[in-house]
Amino acid sequence: MADIAAQAGVSISTVSKVLHGRSDVSAKTRGKVQRLLGQHGYTLPGRHEQPGGLVEFVINELDNPWAVELIRGAEDALQAEGFGMVVSAVHRRSNLARRWLDNLTSRGSLGAILAISELSAEQERELGQLGIPFVEVQPSADQGPDVPSVGSTSWNGGFTATRHLIELGHRRIAMITGPAHRLTSRARLDGYRAALDQAGLEVDPTLIRHGDYSHEPSYQHALELLDRPDRPTAVFAGNDLQALGTYRAARRLGLRVPEDLSVVGFDDLPFAQWVAPTLTTVRQPLANMAAVAARMLVQLINGQEPETLRVELATSLVVRASTAPVSPHFPDRGQA
Amino acid sequence: MADIAAQAGVSISTVSKVLHGRSDVSAKTRGKVQRLLGQHGYTLPGRHEQPGGLVEFVINELDNPWAVELIRGAEDALQAEGFGMVVSAVHRRSNLARRWLDNLTSRGSLGAILAISELSAEQERELGQLGIPFVEVQPSADQGPDVPSVGSTSWNGGFTATRHLIELGHRRIAMITGPAHRLTSRARLDGYRAALDQAGLEVDPTLIRHGDYSHEPSYQHALELLDRPDRPTAVFAGNDLQALGTYRAARRLGLRVPEDLSVVGFDDLPFAQWVAPTLTTVRQPLANMAAVAARMLVQLINGQEPETLRVELATSLVVRASTAPVSPHFPDRGQA
Numbered sequence: 001m002a003d004i005a006a007q008a009g010v011s012i013s014t015v016s017k018v019l020h021g022r023s024d025v026s027a028k029t030r031g032k033v034q035r036l037l038g039q040h041g042y043t044l045p046g047r048h049e050q051p052g053g054l055v056e057f058v059i060n061e062l063d064n065p066w067a068v069e070l071i072r073g074a075e076d077a078l079q080a081e082g083f084g085m086v087v088s089a090v091h092r093r094s095n096l097a098r099r100w101l102d103n104l105t106s107r108g109s110l111g112a113i114l115a116i117s118e119l120s121a122e123q124e125r126e127l128g129q130l131g132i133p134f135v136e137v138q139p140s141a142d143q144g145p146d147v148p149s150v151g152s153t154s155w156n157g158g159f160t161a162t163r164h165l166i167e168l169g170h171r172r173i174a175m176i177t178g179p180a181h182r183l184t185s186r187a188r189l190d191g192y193r194a195a196l197d198q199a200g201l202e203v204d205p206t207l208i209r210h211g212d213y214s215h216e217p218s219y220q221h222a223l224e225l226l227d228r229p230d231r232p233t234a235v236f237a238g239n240d241l242q243a244l245g246t247y248r249a250a251r252r253l254g255l256r257v258p259e260d261l262s263v264v265g266f267d268d269l270p271f272a273q274w275v276a277p278t279l280t281t282v283r284q285p286l287a288n289m290a291a292v293a294a295r296m297l298v299q300l301i302n303g304q305e306p307e308t309l310r311v312e313l314a315t316s317l318v319v320r321a322s323t324a325p326v327s328p329h330f331p332d333r334g335q336a
Numbered sequence: 337m338a339d340i341a342a343q344a345g346v347s348i349s350t351v352s353k354v355l356h357g358r359s360d361v362s363a364k365t366r367g368k369v370q371r372l373l374g375q376h377g378y379t380l381p382g383r384h385e386q387p388g389g390l391v392e393f394v395i396n397e398l399d400n401p402w403a404v405e406l407i408r409g410a411e412d413a414l415q416a417e418g419f420g421m422v423v424s425a426v427h428r429r430s431n432l433a434r435r436w437l438d439n440l441t442s443r444g445s446l447g448a449i450l451a452i453s454e455l456s457a458e459q460e461r462e463l464g465q466l467g468i469p470f471v472e473v474q475p476s477a478d479q480g481p482d483v484p485s486v487g488s489t490s491w492n493g494g495f496t497a498t499r500h501l502i503e504l505g506h507r508r509i510a511m512i513t514g515p516a517h518r519l520t521s522r523a524r525l526d527g528y529r530a531a532l533d534q535a536g537l538e539v540d541p542t543l544i545r546h547g548d549y550s551h552e553p554s555y556q557h558a559l560e561l562l563d564r565p566d567r568p569t570a571v572f573a574g575n576d577l578q579a580l581g582t583y584r585a586a587r588r589l590g591l592r593v594p595e596d597l598s599v600v601g602f603d604d605l606p607f608a609q610w611v612a613p614t615l616t617t618v619r620q621p622l623a624n625m626a627a628v629a630a631r632m633l634v635q636l637i638n639g640q641e642p643e644t645l646r647v648e649l650a651t652s653l654v655v656r657a658s659t660a661p662v663s664p665h666f667p668d669r670g671q672a
Binding site: 053054057062063064065067068071072075076079082084085086087088089096099103107215241244245247248251270271274275276 | 389390393398399400401403404407408411412415418420421422423424425432435439443551577580581583584587606607609610611612
């Protein structure tokens with residue numbers, strides 16, 4: 001143990017703490033010590049084999065259909081590993097995040113999956129000090145290379161969706177996306193721009209709108225975009241709810257999807273197959289993202305080093321009935 | 337303490353256990369002792385004031401939009417009371433329910449909200465023996481008057497929905513509902529029958545179909561119902577997903593909603609407002625039902641007696657665009 005303490009640059013008592021699975025060691029130190037212990041032939045008790053071990057799942061709001069996809073994926077993976085999952089909503093309020101951190105300590109949770117779009121630097125430091133590993137799902141801000149995270153290939157999704165519309169002959173393609181400061185929105189928008197660039201099409205900034213990924217604002221944005229004489233012939237929406245808001249605006253203005261307007265969404269939530277017309281959308285494997293995050297977290301809890309700390313799962317375009325070749329009559333109809 | 341033990345008919349050590357908040361006392365005994373202690377002026381430590389106390393939320397599947405409504409309501413109420421909520425899906429598999437019961441004990445959970453449609457008598461007895469109070473949300477089977485539960489007025493919802501269609505002039509009204517053995521399905525169906533009876537209309541058993549509350553089977557049922565020469569002019573669906581399945585079948589057969597077919601759903605999930613046409617549906621306050629169950633559970637954990645052990649929250653009809661007066665041309669069109 002003295003050897004390992006020396007190699008890790010920590011005290012013998014710290015090595016002992018790690019050996020006994022105590023939680024008052026930082027995740028980084030624990031990881032280092034556990035790796036050395038492993039190299040020296042020690043078998044570490046798998047902490048997750050203690051029955052009833054807890055992991056936290058934290059999200060901002062529980063009011064949307066993708067929350068249940070993430071919960072399902074994380075719960076499924078954690079249950080298979082013998083963990084219980086405590087679900088908390090923090091509603092973007094720092095006092096709730098504070099209380100969550102206090103409660104997490106009292107209940108002895110071993111790790112956290114963070115599906116919240118913003119984690120303050122202070123909260124992150126605190127988790128580190130508590131020695132509680134965490135993994136972010138779909139982080140909205142870049143937390144640096146050391147912060148474990150699982151996302152999806154947002155840029156590629158934006159690129160593929162836009163290229164699909166270009167291949168159908170669309171030239172005026174609008175985008176209604178999420179908040180400008182969120183990385184996922186930014187990546188989808190950059191993918192959209194890249195596809196237009198590659199096709200030699202100019203990016204018209206008046207065709208780009210930032211909503212908040214919910215229904216009502218996207219409906220308003222779509223109404224404005226579609227009520228112009230030079231209206232777009234296609235809308236790429238930053239998520240499926242925004243696509244439904246676009247459907248509603250089109251109906252309100254008497255435009256038919258896909259005859260008068262093509263619409264592409266993002267997420268492929270179950271309802272995308274149930275609406276009329278069925279929605280062409282970029283599939284984001286939400287449940288699988290949460291499951292991968294959960295398994296990565298279990299590795300960290302057990303002191304194993306994940307192969308990579310940052311994972312992006314592939315998105316894929318699912319073509320359904322909401323996209324069609326641009327109408328040959330469009331110039332007339334658009335200017336009518 | 338000896339007095340209280342004598343009055344409660346238990347040992348002094350049991351009274352002591354209750355005073356110290358130990359969990360190895362049955363819920364029934366604990367309740368009795370706590371009431372007597374309260375009458376004798378003892379102030380009981382509110383167990384939920386211990387930070388990080390845990391409560392279980394158990395559901396069969398996390399793959400549907402009402403799961404997130406229930407989780408949201410329960411989490412919100414429990415967070416306000418200082419509890420953490422562990423979410424588990426048992427997928428109707430007894431080995432998972434078994435594992436959940438084992439884990440619940442290890443993590444020292446103080447109570448459980450059961451949103452699973454079937455709880456075996458054995459599991460229920462086991463929870464009782466562990467002294468862990470539980471409340472059922474929308475129970476699908478009658479567990480007897482002693483089992484605390486929160487539901488909604490399903491019969492009344494079925495009655496109101498059907499009467500709305502009758503008032504619009506519909507006479508051939510089909511119902512696509514959930515499994516026949518579930519109480520909620522049965523109550524909705526009985527409400528439908530009662531409304532028809534009251535209007536002097538005959539119940540046509542060939543117009544009643546049992547699905548499983550999911551999309552695909554309801555689509556198949558609706559296709560069969562709507563493809564008959566004597567097709568119904570209205571469908572009352574047992575939930576909103578089944579209503580969407582009915583929309584899809586109508587589109588497939590070239591029937592317009594609501595001109596050719598009126599449709600009523602049940603639940604009022606968020607998407608009911610976003611689909612076209614917007615869905616007339618029976619609003620069931622899912623999040624509130626789970627919140628009421630959570631608060632009732634906290635009372636039971638604290639040894640308080642809820643005013644009533646069985647609560648049904650009111651449902652209400654939300655009229656939107658999917659229902660309209662029956663078409664005067666119907667007889668011709670129906671037989672065409």
